[in-house]
Amino acid sequence: MAGFRAVDRRHFPLDDIPSIVRLFKEQLESSSEPDLALLSIVVGAVENSLTCNRSVSVQKETDTLCEHKLPAVQYHITEALYSKFHALIKGAVDLTQYSGSKYATRELVKKVSDVIWNSLSKSYYKDRAHLQSLYSYLTGRRLDCFGVAFAVVAGCQVLGYRDVHLALSEDHAWVVFGEGGSQTAEVTWHGKGNEDKRGQPVGPGMGSRSWLYVNGCPVICTRPMEVAALVSAINPSLSATSDAMEVALLQQELLWLLYDLGHLTQYPMAIGNLSDLEEVSPTPGRPPCSTLFQEAAMSARTYYKNQHVYPYTYQGGYFYRHKMYKEAFESWANAADVIRLYNYSRDDEEIYKEFLEIANELIPHIMKVVSSGHSAHSILKDPECFAHLIRFYDGICQWEEGSPTPVLHIGWAKPLVNTISKFDADVRTQVVIECHEDEICNNKSSSGKGTAGNTKYLNNKYLNNNNYCKMREGGGGGNSTRDIIRSLESRV
Numbered sequence: 001m002a003g004f005r006a007v008d009r010r011h012f013p014l015d016d017i018p019s020i021v022r023l024f025k026e027q028l029e030s031s032s033e034p035d036l037a038l039l040s041i042v043v044g045a046v047e048n049s050l051t052c053n054r055s056v057s058v059q060k061e062t063d064t065l066c067e068h069k070l071p072a073v074q075y076h077i078t079e080a081l082y083s084k085f086h087a088l089i090k091g092a093v094d095l096t097q098y099s100g101s102k103y104a105t106r107e108l109v110k111k112v113s114d115v116i117w118n119s120l121s122k123s124y125y126k127d128r129a130h131l132q133s134l135y136s137y138l139t140g141r142r143l144d145c146f147g148v149a150f151a152v153v154a155g156c157q158v159l160g161y162r163d164v165h166l167a168l169s170e171d172h173a174w175v176v177f178g179e180g181g182s183q184t185a186e187v188t189w190h191g192k193g194n195e196d197k198r199g200q201p202v203g204p205g206m207g208s209r210s211w212l213y214v215n216g217c218p219v220i221c222t223r224p225m226e227v228a229a230l231v232s233a234i235n236p237s238l239s240a241t242s243d244a245m246e247v248a249l250l251q252q253e254l255l256w257l258l259y260d261l262g263h264l265t266q267y268p269m270a271i272g273n274l275s276d277l278e279e280v281s282p283t284p285g286r287p288p289c290s291t292l293f294q295e296a297a298m299s300a301r302t303y304y305k306n307q308h309v310y311p312y313t314y315q316g317g318y319f320y321r322h323k324m325y326k327e328a329f330e331s332w333a334n335a336a337d338v339i340r341l342y343n344y345s346r347d348d349e350e351i352y353k354e355f356l357e358i359a360n361e362l363i364p365h366i367m368k369v370v371s372s373g374h375s376a377h378s379i380l381k382d383p384e385c386f387a388h389l390i391r392f393y394d395g396i397c398q399w400e401e402g403s404p405t406p407v408l409h410i411g412w413a414k415p416l417v418n419t420i421s422k423f424d425a426d427v428r429t430q431v432v433i434e435c436h437e438d439e440i441c442n443n444k445s446s447s448g449k450g451t452a453g454n455t456k457y458l459n460n461k462y463l464n465n466n467n468y469c470k471m472r473e474g475g476g477g478g479n480s481t482r483d484i485i486r487s488l489e490s491r492v
């Protein structure tokens with residue numbers, strides 16, 4: 001639609017959180033599709049005014065929580081930017097070129113991507129915060145990699161294509177289009193120094209089993225889920241150490257609106273975002289954040305064949321912050337059970353950094369903290385904790401096996417050895433490492449879905465060391481944990 005619907009005008013000026021929630025609610029519940037450009041401009045304007053301008057007025061003491069006044073988003077500003085986006089897109093794309101089909105074509109998608117791509121300012125710091133919205137695009141000609149993908153989908157909506165949707169992995173975004181969303185196309189860049197593959201289908205990612213394409217299990221958005229993505233992408237950070245509270249509260253309220261309407265059910269990361277916000281400032285009457293982390297993990301298991309890592313690292317981070325170390329080990333072991341199915345490739349740096357921090361910072365910190373105590377209930381005497389840690393390390397080793405890029409280096413081995421040797425032999429021998437023959441052999445062959453070894457904790461059954469399974473002769477490259485443990489056994 002060229003201009004706002006009359007119904008939208010009466011929401012303005014948007015000068016507090018409830019007024020913005022009302023606009024989103026109406027957009028999401030109205031008969032036609034929610035207007036991605038309108039909603040992205042509105043939240044982008046609020047975020048920009050509260051995080052980017054130096055002249056942030058200190059919240060007056062008199063303000064109470066419920067009176068969170070926002071710098072009003074004026075109708076005429078929003079309308080001007082909205083019209084500018086429509087004019088940009090419609091002015092650059094001659095629809096008569098694209099046959100009368102109601103479905104988009106690869107050429108059309110690539111054309112919209114080019115229009116966005118070629119209108120970005122020449123050089124800017126791509127990783128900066130607050131570059132994700134159409135407000136940033138229309139006022140500063142700057143977008144981050146997610147923002148470009150979102151702008152392409154919003155542009156296709158302006159042109160009337162209802163089949164072009166956002167596809168999201170845990171670290172990349174692309175689009176699906178055509179009948180049944182059967183076609184895919186890259187529309188943005190990924191990472192640093194990589195040639196962009198815009199216009200190409202998301203093909204080889206499948207073969208290479210890289211985490212970047214989540215083994216063919218991306219989040220395929222509906223229009224309301226695209227609204228959830230733009231809300232998830234709201235970034236309340238004022239600086240490295242502080243957040244603009246009103247922006248965080250706005251994001252939290254909008255995520256609850258989307259949650260209640262059922263639009264987060266198949267979006268684990270958005271549930272994880274909401275959970276992070278709830279941990280900082282719990283909403284009375286809402287489920288606790290621990291429940292939400294569990295819901296995010298269940299969503300990934302139910303809808304995405306448990307191929308997503310972040311729900312478990314979100315959850316592990318929560319347990320770690322709350323000193324629930326055994327639970328953290330279990331979440332991190334569950335995260336490793338996911339990554340073991342992948343081959344580590346150069347595009348997977350983000351998740352590599354995640355596992356590196358867990359293995360070489362967080363777990364060593366926990367070991368240091370618990371080593372000082374001498375309680376009988378110490379996790380150092382708990383074979384289940386040892387089993388979780390072995391499963392964690394085993395998953396990382398399996399990740400490396402068969403990968404074009406090595407994962408482990410000496411920097412990993414020291415903390416690993418340090419951690420394992422903190423557990424006494426009588427605790428370690430209570431853990432049996434089961435290796436299922438069939439899984440051992442298919443070293444992540446194309447159909448390999450199994451995990452080569454998972455640790456089982458048997459209640460108080462003492463087994464001597466040679467119950468460790470025979471090392472896999474000539475198994476894939478890399479060090480299986482079993483090799484490492486066997487060598488440890490001989491030294492401890």
Ligand SMILES: FC(F)(F)Cc1cc2c(N3CCN(c4nnc(C(F)(F)F)s4)CC3)ncnc2s1
Pocket residue numbers: 145146168169170171172173229232233269270273310311312313314315317354
């Ligand atoms: F589109 C890309 F390329 F940006 C990929 C996406 C990322 C992302 C997200 N994130 C990324 C993960 N994220 C995390 N924050 N903490 C995380 C954890 F390490 F603790 F798990 S993961 C914050 C929000 N939240 C909703 N949707 C998306 S789509």
